[in-house]
Amino acid sequence: MKSLTIHPSANLQGQCRLPGDKSISHRALLFNAIAEGEARITNFLPGEDCQATLGCLRDLGVRVEQEDATTLIVHGVGLRGLRAPAAPLNCIRSGTTMRLLMGLLAGQAFDTTLTGDEQLLRRPMERVAAPLRQLGARMETTNGRAPLWIQGGPLNGGQVEIAVASAQIKSALLLAGLYAQSAVTVVEPGPSRDHSERMLSAMGASVEKNGLRVTIQPAARLNALSIQIPGDVSSAAFLIAAAVLAPHSQVKLLDVGVNPTRTGLPDMLRNMGAQISIEDAHMQGGEAVANIHVQTSQLKAVTVSGETVVRMIDEFPIFAVLATQAKGATIVRDAAELRVKETDRIATTAEELNRLGADVTPTPDGFIIKGPTPLRGGEADSHGDHRLAMALAVAGLITSEPLTVTNTHCIGDSFPGFEGLLRGLGARL
Numbered sequence: 152m153k154s155l156t157i158h159p160s161a162n163l164q165g166q167c168r169l170p171g172d173k174s175i176s177h178r179a180l181l182f183n184a185i186a187e188g189e190a191r192i193t194n195f196l197p198g199e200d201c202q203a204t205l206g207c208l209r210d211l212g213v214r215v216e217q218e219d220a221t222t223l224i225v226h227g228v229g230l231r232g233l234r235a236p237a238a239p240l241n242c243i244r245s246g247t248t249m250r251l252l253m254g255l256l257a258g259q260a261f262d263t264t265l266t267g268d269e270q271l272l273r274r275p276m277e278r279v280a281a282p283l284r285q286l287g288a289r290m291e292t293t294n295g296r297a298p299l300w301i302q303g304g305p306l307n308g309g310q311v312e313i314a315v316a317s318a319q320i321k322s323a324l325l326l327a328g329l330y331a332q333s334a335v336t337v338v339e340p341g342p343s344r345d346h347s348e349r350m351l352s353a354m355g356a357s358v359e360k361n362g363l364r365v366t367i368q369p370a371a372r373l374n375a376l377s378i379q380i381p382g383d384v385s386s387a388a389f390l391i392a393a394a395v396l397a398p399h400s401q402v403k404l405l406d407v408g409v410n411p412t413r414t415g416l417p418d419m420l421r422n423m424g425a426q427i428s429i430e431d432a433h434m435q436g437g438e439a440v441a442n443i444h445v446q447t448s449q450l451k452a453v454t455v456s457g458e459t460v461v462r463m464i465d466e467f468p469i470f471a472v473l474a475t476q477a478k479g480a481t482i483v484r485d486a487a488e489l490r491v492k493e494t495d496r497i498a499t500t501a502e503e504l505n506r507l508g509a510d511v512t513p514t515p516d517g518f519i520i521k522g523p524t525p526l527r528g529g530e531a532d533s534h535g536d537h538r539l540a541m542a543l544a545v546a547g548l549i550t551s552e553p554l555t556v557t558n559t560h561c562i563g564d565s566f567p568g569f570e571g572l573l574r575g576l577g578a579r580l
């Protein structure tokens with residue numbers, strides 16, 4: 152079992168580029184796989200989650216050449232060109248892979264079985280299966296979870312209202328909509344990340360957005376789209392937090408994706424008093440990209456609720472670490488979704504931070520964190536959750552003694568190179 156020991160650090164300095172955005176990397180692969188033509192994807196995230204998507208697409212007969220770890224050439228097979236896989240598709244630990252594939256495979260002329268690691272087999276899949284069935288999809292889950300069986304076939308159009316603001320559910324329905332007999336409209340309870348809408352439009356699909364409703368028309372084809380993937384703002388969050396917390400630090404992160412559906416963490420940090428600025432914003436391949444400049448800051452408590460939660464849904468383990476150092480009681484609510492991620496992130500984050508001396512009270516839909524509290528070192532466990540592993544590693548920069556985070560292999564699911572980048576800024580690990 153891999154582990155990582157972090158020593159208290161100060162004076163983080165320098166600039167760096169982040170690996171490619173995970174959500175956009177998955178989509179660039181999946182959508183180009185069913186497009187016409189050849190697409191070159193650069194700054195592709197070579198993390199385990201995106202490798203899961205790549206593996207599944209290869210099993211579906213898509214040819215993808217790898218020039219190097221982060222440069223891929225996808226040879227699109229067209230909307231009807233996927234072929235039946237010889238065995239169940241393995242989505243490993245990637246919820247995005249499984250859920251987007253459910254939508255894509257519902258409309259194919261063959262059947263598929265989707266499975267994954269034990270961690271993924273615990274996560275809810277009826278939330279995708281049930282809305283897809285409203286379009287006429289035929290699929291069965293195992294008590295609401297994977298393994299799941301998809302009997303491909305014709306799909307109807309129509310309007311589907313989804314119960315949670317989730318880009319994964321929305322994207323599955325949009326992919327199914329490409330294959331439906333008439334338009335599919337998805338109505339969300341709140342705005343989730345919109346990378347699918349942007350990329351499908353750029354590839355020639357008709358996607359119309361009207362508030363919380365998005366309508367896609369059945370497509371005859373998608374055009375291949377070469378794309379440079381922006382740096383992942385969810386990975387940047389760990390380096391931002393490191394610079395805010397470690398004394399005398401000043402860091403610049405280059406070419407980070409700053410799509411407004413994703414920037415809840417920097418926005419909240421600014422409300423907490425952090426010195427953080429977003430500079431040189433420009434559009435790149437339909438997504439906003441910018442440099443993020445951040446320095447050591449004193450923080451005050453805030454309340455996070457509603458739409459902001461969705462805009463920083465993957466950032467709560469690291470946000471909780473930041474909140475332990477903020478003056479006052481930080482309250483997170485409306486975040487029950489955290490309970491069905493790689494781990495129950497409300498429970499695991501509270502457990503591990505409290506072990507280090509923090510004052511975190513879990514609630515059904517969030518936490519209350521009182522600060523500032525000194526953190527002690529020793530040992531903390533990731534529970535196999537990449538976001539928690541990295542959050543704890545950053546906490547180790549300010550613990551009184553060195554901190555060993557156990558079970559850190561999972562960091563590679565979303566942020567290969569995390570340790571090297573942190574070390575490059577001067578952290579001692």
Ligand SMILES: O=C(O)C1=C[C@@H](OP(=O)(O)O)[C@@H](O)[C@H](O)C1
Nearest residue numbers: 174247316317318319320464465
């Ligand atoms: O669509 C995506 O790429 C993702 C959406 C989010 O999940 P939900 O949409 O289910 O909240 C997020 O937690 C996940 O890391 C990636």
Ligand SMILES: C=C(OP(=O)(O)O)C(=O)O
Nearest residue numbers: 244245246247465492493
């Ligand atoms: C929840 C996450 O990913 P997924 O749902 O794709 O497993 C994540 O990366 O934090």
